[in-house]
Every structure is written in C-alpha cells, then in structure tokens.
Amino acid sequence: MKILCSGDLHLGRRSSRLPDGLDSRAHSAAAAWTALVDLAVEQRVDLVALSGDVVDKDAAYFEAFGALERGVAKLKAAGIPIAAVAGNHDFAVLPKLASSLGGGFNLLGRDGKWSGVPITRDGKPALYVVGWSFPETSGGYVAESPVRSFPSFRAPEVPVLGMLHGDLDQPASRYAPVGAGELRAAPVSFWLLGHLHGPKLHEHPGAATLLYPGSPQALDPGETGAHGAWMLELAPGRTPSVQHLPLSTVRYDAVEVDVTGAAHFDEMERRVAEGVRAHVQRVAEGGCGPLRHLSCRLRVTGRTPLHRQIDARLRDRLHELAPEHGTVAARVEKLEVATRPTADLAELSRGNDAPGILAGFVLALDARALTEGHERLMGDLTARAMEVRRARPYQPLADPPLAPEHLRELARGQALLLIDELLAQKEAA
Ligand SMILES: [Mn+2]
Structure with missing residues (x-):
C-alpha cells in the first residue's frame, strides 16, 4: 500500500x-x-x-x-x-x-x-x-x-x-x-x-x-x-x-555567520555573502524539489573590531545580498547582529574604571607578572572555586584537584566575559 x-x-x-x-x-x-x-x-x-x-x-x-x-x-x-x-x-x-x-x-x-x-x-x-x-x-x-x-x-x-x-x-x-x-x-x-x-x-x-x-x-x-x-x-x-x-516552493532557515577577526568591512561583507551563498548551495543541491525562494534569518556572530558599526552597515546593504543557485533564490528576511568587540586590553588597561582594572589583570595573568593585589584576587578565587568543588552535587567531579594552570584559565575567561559585559553596558547607556 x-x-x-x-x-x-x-x-x-x-x-x-x-x-x-x-x-x-x-x-x-x-x-x-x-x-x-x-x-x-x-x-x-x-x-x-x-x-x-x-x-x-x-x-x-x-x-x-x-x-x-x-x-x-x-x-x-x-x-x-x-x-x-x-x-x-x-x-x-x-x-x-x-x-x-x-x-x-x-x-x-x-x-x-x-x-x-x-x-x-x-x-x-x-x-x-x-x-x-x-x-x-x-x-x-x-x-x-x-x-x-x-x-x-x-x-x-x-x-x-x-x-x-x-x-x-x-x-x-x-x-x-x-x-x-x-x-x-x-x-x-x-x-x-x-x-x-x-x-x-x-x-x-x-x-x-x-x-x-x-x-x-x-x-x-x-x-x-x-x-x-x-x-x-x-x-x-x-x-x-x-x-x-x-513540495514547498518556500523554505525558511536560520543562517549563522561568524565574522571573527574581520578587520575591514569588505572582509566582513565577503564572509557574510559567502555564508549565505554556501547555505543556498547546500539546500539547492540537497534535493529540494520545487523550491524557489529561500528566506533566511541571518545571525552574525564573532569578535570583531567592527562590532559597533556592523548593524548599520549590513542593514543598508542587505537587499543586495540575493544569491541564487539553480532555481533557488535566497533573500535575507531578518538580520540579527550578535557580534562582540575585540577588546584592546592594553588600551583598556590605561583606564581606571572596572574594564581597565580587569584588562590589567588579564595582561598580568598572560605575562605571569601578578601584583600583590592580583595575587590576593587569585587567592580568593581559588578558595571560592574549592568551595564550589566541595559542594555535594560536584563531589563526583572533584578529582583531580584544581591545577594552577586551570585556575588561571578560569580567571582569564571570566575576566574577558566580564569586560565584554561591562563594555556592552557602556555602549547601551
Ligand atoms: Mn492544529
């Protein structure tokens, strides 16, 4: 049957x-x-x-x-x-x-x-x-x-x-x-x-x-x-x-493009265009039947110094982004910019504000040249990390003990996240 x-x-x-x-x-x-x-x-x-x-x-x-x-x-x-x-x-x-x-x-x-x-x-x-x-x-x-x-x-x-x-x-x-x-x-x-x-x-x-x-x-x-x-x-x-x-003549997709490291608009736009074009090709070559129109919700991610200008720049030019493959034509229906800044740590560390202090901390970690204040901070952080580890739910994970290298990575990662957060808040203000 x-x-x-x-x-x-x-x-x-x-x-x-x-x-x-x-x-x-x-x-x-x-x-x-x-x-x-x-x-x-x-x-x-x-x-x-x-x-x-x-x-x-x-x-x-x-x-x-x-x-x-x-x-x-x-x-x-x-x-x-x-x-x-x-x-x-x-x-x-x-x-x-x-x-x-x-x-x-x-x-x-x-x-x-x-x-x-x-x-x-x-x-x-x-x-x-x-x-x-x-x-x-x-x-x-x-x-x-x-x-x-x-x-x-x-x-x-x-x-x-x-x-x-x-x-x-x-x-x-x-x-x-x-x-x-x-x-x-x-x-x-x-x-x-x-x-x-x-x-x-x-x-x-x-x-x-x-x-x-x-x-x-x-x-x-x-x-x-x-x-x-x-x-x-x-x-x-x-x-x-x-x-x-x-059977559908229309397909809706979410397309994500990472523009990490793109230092110029040309490079950023090239990567975005390439990402959308590659997606149309994949769909069109995947056996898409009578599909004619591919409607993309584009999400741009990654770290780039262009972070703050990407939205305005891309939004202006999205209508030009209309790649075709075979009988399938793609368009970007919606844009979401979720990029993050590449924080210039040396530059930031000259400031006396919170991002500046955090940037100084990250640089000191990288140079393995912690000040007394940094050492105290690492001491507190180690104690807190050990406390969390000793908590009952994490007992099965508690071995091996935290290595100094691991703690440094943890501190570095958290400091960078915090810098991003603080800079984003400043931007939004
Ligand atoms: Mn129903």
Missing part, C-alpha cells in the same frame, strides 16, 4: 514575509495541495491521508474550498480515496465540506467518536484506517486525550493506519493531548498525527512509528527546514517505510 501523507495544509493561507514582487498565489497552501494531488496521481498511490487543519480557520473562502474541491475531484477521477480527520482549525468547516465532497472523501471520527474505513487494493481489503476528529462543537479545544476512548477492536489481518490531530506528550495542552505510550499501546501499525507545522518523525524499535508530516507549504519563518508530504508504504508483516518528498 502506498499512502501519501500530509496534514496542517491550512488551505487559504500563503507563505508569509516574502519579498515584494513575488506572486504570493504561487506560494500558497492551495498551490502546494495542487502539487500534492498531482504527485498522488503520478505515483498511483492507494490513499491520500490528511491529518487535520486541512483548511485554515481564517481561510480565504474561495481559494481554500475551490482548491480542495478541484483536488478531491481529480483524486476521485484517478480512483484514489482520501481519508481525513478534522483539527482545531477546521473542526467546524471540514465536516460540512466532507458532506458536500461526497463519497471518496472519508472524514473519520466525526463528533469526536473514533471511526474507521477499509481501503481496498485490487478489490481486496488491504488497509484499515481509523481516526478521530475534533468535535464540531469543541470550539477547537479538547483537553483530554482522545486515545482514552480508542475502541477495542480485533486487529484485522491488514495493516492499521491511525489518524489524529493533537499535541504529543504535552499533557497540559488544550489541543487533544496524547501520549506516545498510549498511542503505541493501541493496535495500530502507524500513526499519522497533525498539529505541528514542522515535520517530526518518532521511530521506536518494535513499536509503531509516529509521524507529524508538517505543512506541505512552509507558511511562516518559524517553520524552518524542508516542507513537503510523506510517502508511506505499509505491507502486512513488514516494517513501514516513510520518505519525505519536498
């Missing part, structure tokens, strides 16, 4: 925070659903399974329902049935739609009551699908685990696919909290879950796999990484196999 799995489509929504000039309809949940349907027909799957939040709560009516209707009609014409459950977004609308979509669209678990449907292949039963939906009257909130009311039934000879929209291992959640343990105790071969927009696969030896397929179209910068659908193959007596198939 080949089953194309998806969920959290949120039909009616489009990928957010794209640059001006991109056709947002091409980057919509509806467009990804259309691509998913084409894939199902092309791959001659036996079932399309949708784990809830198929339609967004605030959906654009015609975009969502028009696309759903056309996709379902195309699947039906190809003889491919659909199994779906309702989530906390479409608890009210999906049951109504299911009635108008007619046979072939199987909404399971209406009114929060588990129900199942046999799926045949070549006229013979080949799979049993069992599912639970958010009740129409729930308002999108269910505080108890639906698995408590899981029916006791004699496991059929064929594999069983379980479907449910809910929050895994979050007992306090109001969105149908379920435990991995209770799911795996049920006579189900594979669980298709919904609610998380990022894909998540939970495999456990000798027990059912749990899969959050994630939205087929990435919709928000918080939903990083590859998005698509999953091809599941189930056969009696065989371990289920799943494969991620990229």
Whole structure:
C-alpha cells in the first residue's frame, strides 16, 4: 500500500514575509495541495491521508474550498480515496465540506467518536484506517486525550493506519493531548498525527512509528527546514517505510555567520555573502524539489573590531545580498547582529574604571607578572572555586584537584566575559 501523507495544509493561507514582487498565489497552501494531488496521481498511490487543519480557520473562502474541491475531484477521477480527520482549525468547516465532497472523501471520527474505513487494493481489503476528529462543537479545544476512548477492536489481518490531530506528550495542552505510550499501546501499525507545522518523525524499535508530516507549504519563518508530504508504504508483516518528498516552493532557515577577526568591512561583507551563498548551495543541491525562494534569518556572530558599526552597515546593504543557485533564490528576511568587540586590553588597561582594572589583570595573568593585589584576587578565587568543588552535587567531579594552570584559565575567561559585559553596558547607556 502506498499512502501519501500530509496534514496542517491550512488551505487559504500563503507563505508569509516574502519579498515584494513575488506572486504570493504561487506560494500558497492551495498551490502546494495542487502539487500534492498531482504527485498522488503520478505515483498511483492507494490513499491520500490528511491529518487535520486541512483548511485554515481564517481561510480565504474561495481559494481554500475551490482548491480542495478541484483536488478531491481529480483524486476521485484517478480512483484514489482520501481519508481525513478534522483539527482545531477546521473542526467546524471540514465536516460540512466532507458532506458536500461526497463519497471518496472519508472524514473519520466525526463528533469526536473514533471511526474507521477499509481501503481496498485490487478489490481486496488491504488497509484499515481509523481516526478521530475534533468535535464540531469543541470550539477547537479538547483537553483530554482522545486515545482514552480508542475502541477495542480485533486487529484485522491488514495493516492499521491511525489518524489524529493533537499535541504529543504535552499533557497540559488544550489541543487533544496524547501520549506516545498510549498511542503505541493501541493496535495500530502507524500513526499519522497533525498539529505541528514542522515535520517530526518518532521511530521506536518494535513499536509503531509516529509521524507529524508538517505543512506541505512552509507558511511562516518559524517553520524552518524542508516542507513537503510523506510517502508511506505499509505491507502486512513488514516494517513501514516513510520518505519525505519536498513540495514547498518556500523554505525558511536560520543562517549563522561568524565574522571573527574581520578587520575591514569588505572582509566582513565577503564572509557574510559567502555564508549565505554556501547555505543556498547546500539546500539547492540537497534535493529540494520545487523550491524557489529561500528566506533566511541571518545571525552574525564573532569578535570583531567592527562590532559597533556592523548593524548599520549590513542593514543598508542587505537587499543586495540575493544569491541564487539553480532555481533557488535566497533573500535575507531578518538580520540579527550578535557580534562582540575585540577588546584592546592594553588600551583598556590605561583606564581606571572596572574594564581597565580587569584588562590589567588579564595582561598580568598572560605575562605571569601578578601584583600583590592580583595575587590576593587569585587567592580568593581559588578558595571560592574549592568551595564550589566541595559542594555535594560536584563531589563526583572533584578529582583531580584544581591545577594552577586551570585556575588561571578560569580567571582569564571570566575576566574577558566580564569586560565584554561591562563594555556592552557602556555602549547601551
Ligand atoms: Mn492544529
């Protein structure tokens, strides 16, 4: 049995925070659903399974329902049935739609009551699908685990696919909290879950796999990484196999670039450009399907004397940073500068303020020329370090004793951190 799995489509929504000039309809949940349907027909799957939040709560009516209707009609014409459950977004609308979509669209678990449907292949039963939906009257909130009311039934000879929209291992959640343990105790071969927009696969030896397929179209910068659908193959007596198939035209990623040591703007900009370019290349060459737009949240880190000017300088030029690789174009959607200054210790040590005194201490440590005051400080520090070591929780770590070399490194590191902190406070003031 080949089953194309998806969920959290949120039909009616489009990928957010794209640059001006991109056709947002091409980057919509509806467009990804259309691509998913084409894939199902092309791959001659036996079932399309949708784990809830198929339609967004605030959906654009015609975009969502028009696309759903056309996709379902195309699947039906190809003889491919659909199994779906309702989530906390479409608890009210999906049951109504299911009635108008007619046979072939199987909404399971209406009114929060588990129900199942046999799926045949070549006229013979080949799979049993069992599912639970958010009740129409729930308002999108269910505080108890639906698995408590899981029916006791004699496991059929064929594999069983379980479907449910809910929050895994979050007992306090109001969105149908379920435990991995209770799911795996049920006579189900594979669980298709919904609610998380990022894909998540939970495999456990000798027990059912749990899969959050994630939205087929990435919709928000918080939903990083590859998005698509999953091809599941189930056969009696065989371990289920799943494969991620990229479908999203948009991908959101966090990209970090370290500019430590960059002494000139040219060098800093070269490193940033190189970091983003290398990321696009990695993604584009990693098998990214129909991906067109890579939206990056750029974080610049490291120690550099340019520290204070980087933000203004980069922000001005970010629009010029638009590397492409193959069919994928990248843009920086957001910039975070988390660099630190390279403190000039000799310069600092001329001052009589706290950073100056700390800088003098670090220089004295490096030169192994401690003043009397420094010696006293090291003495205090050693005593404090020994006290911490003797504390009960650290007993197992208390051997070997602290070497002077180690203490010096500890003092040096802490002094540098403190200098950074003090300078940052001065800057912010
Ligand atoms: Mn949800």
